[in-house]
Amino acid sequence: MNLEKRFRIEPGSSVDLSSFDAGFHGDYKNEADAAIDLQKHLHRISKLQRKLYADRGHALLVVLQGIDGAGKDGTCWHVISAMDPQGVEVRGFKQPTPEEKEHDFLWRVHAHAPQRGNVAIFNRSHYEDVLVVRVHELVPKDVWKPRYDFINEWERLLAVENNTTILKFFLYISKEEQLERFRLRLDDPDRQWKISESDYKEREKWDDYIKAFEAALSKCSTRRAPWYVIPSNHKWFRNLAVSQIIADALEDMRLETPKPAVDIEEIRRLYHQASKEENKRG
Amino acid sequence: MNLEKRFRIEPGSSVDLSSFDAGFHGDYKNEADAAIDLQKHLHRISKLQRKLYADRGHALLVVLQGIDGAGKDGTCWHVISAMDPQGVEVRGFKQPTPEEKEHDFLWRVHAHAPQRGNVAIFNRSHYEDVLVVRVHELVPKDVWKPRYDFINEWERLLAVENNTTILKFFLYISKEEQLERFRLRLDDPDRQWKISESDYKEREKWDDYIKAFEAALSKCSTRRAPWYVIPSNHKWFRNLAVSQIIADALEDMRLETPKPAVDIEEIRRLYHQASKEENKRG
Numbered sequence: 001m002n003l004e005k006r007f008r009i010e011p012g013s014s015v016d017l018s019s020f021d022a023g024f025h026g027d028y029k030n031e032a033d034a035a036i037d038l039q040k041h042l043h044r045i046s047k048l049q050r051k052l053y054a055d056r057g058h059a060l061l062v063v064l065q066g067i068d069g070a071g072k073d074g075t076c077w078h079v080i081s082a083m084d085p086q087g088v089e090v091r092g093f094k095q096p097t098p099e100e101k102e103h104d105f106l107w108r109v110h111a112h113a114p115q116r117g118n119v120a121i122f123n124r125s126h127y128e129d130v131l132v133v134r135v136h137e138l139v140p141k142d143v144w145k146p147r148y149d150f151i152n153e154w155e156r157l158l159a160v161e162n163n164t165t166i167l168k169f170f171l172y173i174s175k176e177e178q179l180e181r182f183r184l185r186l187d188d189p190d191r192q193w194k195i196s197e198s199d200y201k202e203r204e205k206w207d208d209y210i211k212a213f214e215a216a217l218s219k220c221s222t223r224r225a226p227w228y229v230i231p232s233n234h235k236w237f238r239n240l241a242v243s244q245i246i247a248d249a250l251e252d253m254r255l256e257t258p259k260p261a262v263d264i265e266e267i268r269r270l271y272h273q274a275s276k277e278e279n280k281r282g
Numbered sequence: 283m284n285l286e287k288r289f290r291i292e293p294g295s296s297v298d299l300s301s302f303d304a305g306f307h308g309d310y311k312n313e314a315d316a317a318i319d320l321q322k323h324l325h326r327i328s329k330l331q332r333k334l335y336a337d338r339g340h341a342l343l344v345v346l347q348g349i350d351g352a353g354k355d356g357t358c359w360h361v362i363s364a365m366d367p368q369g370v371e372v373r374g375f376k377q378p379t380p381e382e383k384e385h386d387f388l389w390r391v392h393a394h395a396p397q398r399g400n401v402a403i404f405n406r407s408h409y410e411d412v413l414v415v416r417v418h419e420l421v422p423k424d425v426w427k428p429r430y431d432f433i434n435e436w437e438r439l440l441a442v443e444n445n446t447t448i449l450k451f452f453l454y455i456s457k458e459e460q461l462e463r464f465r466l467r468l469d470d471p472d473r474q475w476k477i478s479e480s481d482y483k484e485r486e487k488w489d490d491y492i493k494a495f496e497a498a499l500s501k502c503s504t505r506r507a508p509w510y511v512i513p514s515n516h517k518w519f520r521n522l523a524v525s526q527i528i529a530d531a532l533e534d535m536r537l538e539t540p541k542p543a544v545d546i547e548e549i550r551r552l553y554h555q556a557s558k559e560e561n562k563r564g
Contacts, residue, residue, distance in 0.1 A: 116384040
């Protein structure tokens with residue numbers, strides 16, 4: 001199944017999340033059924049990311065967004081597990097620092113845009129400035145409203161000027177699934193630290209968040225920087241979908257491993273010569 | 283004379299530099315005649331920049347561009363001499379480093395955009411990417427052409443999102459004045475190091491540079507980030523004009539020194555109390 005096409009938000013379309021099924025898992029019956037395809041995609045990512053690093057002509061920016069508990073950390077961990085850390089930066093964007101607050105909202109993300117040859121994964125991103133900021137009215141409407149245009153123009157800059165492929169994933173879980181995940185955390189001593197009272201407070205704003213996500217998905221899915229709505233109730237399907245879309249995007253770059261800068265045959269001859277001489281001495 | 287209005291390029295107008303007089307010096311007869319006004323403007327800058335730093339609600343970005351020898355360094359030095367270094371960053375943009383080249387052209391300048399409360403002075407800037415880059419065809423036309431729009435949108439971001447006042451000065455000297463300055467450098471042992479063969483090579487491209495400047499001035503003078511063409515054959519007049527425009531812009535911000543966070547009267551009483559007790563002991 002072409003997941004890329006199926007989950008991509010058509011530029012200019014108006015998104016209504018209630019028409020999406022967060023529990024969708026395609027033709028796969030379960031995790032075991034999807035395991036081979038998942039490994040195939042991870043293997044492609046692994047090979048292609050090394051080629052991206054060698055080629056140095058393209059950059060890849062992956063943006064992960066989703067409501068609390070949607071699995072941003074898990075997806076991050078999963079995707080980079082296939083990559084050579086040398087060419088990847090994972091960057092989380094939390095509440096802005098006092099210094100960051102004294103700049104425009106794109107300043108801190110621009111600094112971490114990937115250079116050509118590299119991958120950057122944003123765990124939360126500039127979209128927080130039209131999500132949590134909008135829901136909690138941290139700035140007035142006449143400040144957050146123009147941000148959609150600024151975002152589109154900035155992403156266009158990365159794409160046009162720096163050959164950056166931009167993939168934005170909205171990890172979509174249902175309200176019931178979120179509660180279930182919070183419950184599991186409560187029972188897991190290793191993950192209790194992730195719980196905060198605000199998680200439960202934020203749930204009260206669920207509908208506002210959905211509205212803010214719908215606006216971002218509708219206004220900021222562009223040909224060069226599309227949004228994907230990934231059904232994420234099933235973690236294994238979420239990982240499969242994200243991996244497939246990333247692998248396909250890397251393939252579309254038609255990366256070339258550069259030719260060696262030296263004459264390989266010449267080097268080979270030198271090695272041969274040296275080993276012959278050593279043999280004589282030995 | 284309202285130099286701000288006189289030298290500002292009207293947004294949307296088409297600039298023909300041959301109609302500008304690089305030797306213009308207004309109603310002033312000579313340097314001595316302008317000295318008092320110049321000191322007045324520097325004094326205003328000095329006072330207002332400290333207020334800007336305290337107020338923390340506005341930022342100021344000053345961009346200096348001009349052909350070799352036009353006096354960018356001198357203007358820089360002159361303008362910051364009036365400011366408290368704590369709140370000012372002067373940033374020169376030379377040939378991009380290999381790392382910078384692996385990013386979009388606005389990446390390196392965005393990192394140095396001023397935070398609110400501060401002043402940034404760009405000695406050369408993102409405009410080099412539509413000036414020297416265009417003249418020497420360092421990238422193909424279909425790469426530099428879209429940059430004017432990217433520049434306008436980025437400057438709009440700084441203005442709208444971060445309350446940044448942007449003043450862009452094109453220091454305009456005549457071709458004869460440039461030669462004269464190069465000659466003076468040759469005879470000055472302290473400044474001979476500034477001379478390079480490329481200076482004279484670049485002179486051959488004079489007309490191409492003028493054309494590139496005219497394009498940048500025409501396409502990128504906007505209401506929020508205007509270009510000023512400063513007649514710069516006379517250094518003293520150039521300094522006067524730039525200082526006056528900067529001082530006026532700072533004044534237009536209507537800066538407020540914030541109220542002290544403590545009760546000054548209470549502190550005063552405490553000091554008074556303490557000194558009375560010391561007197562008793564003494």
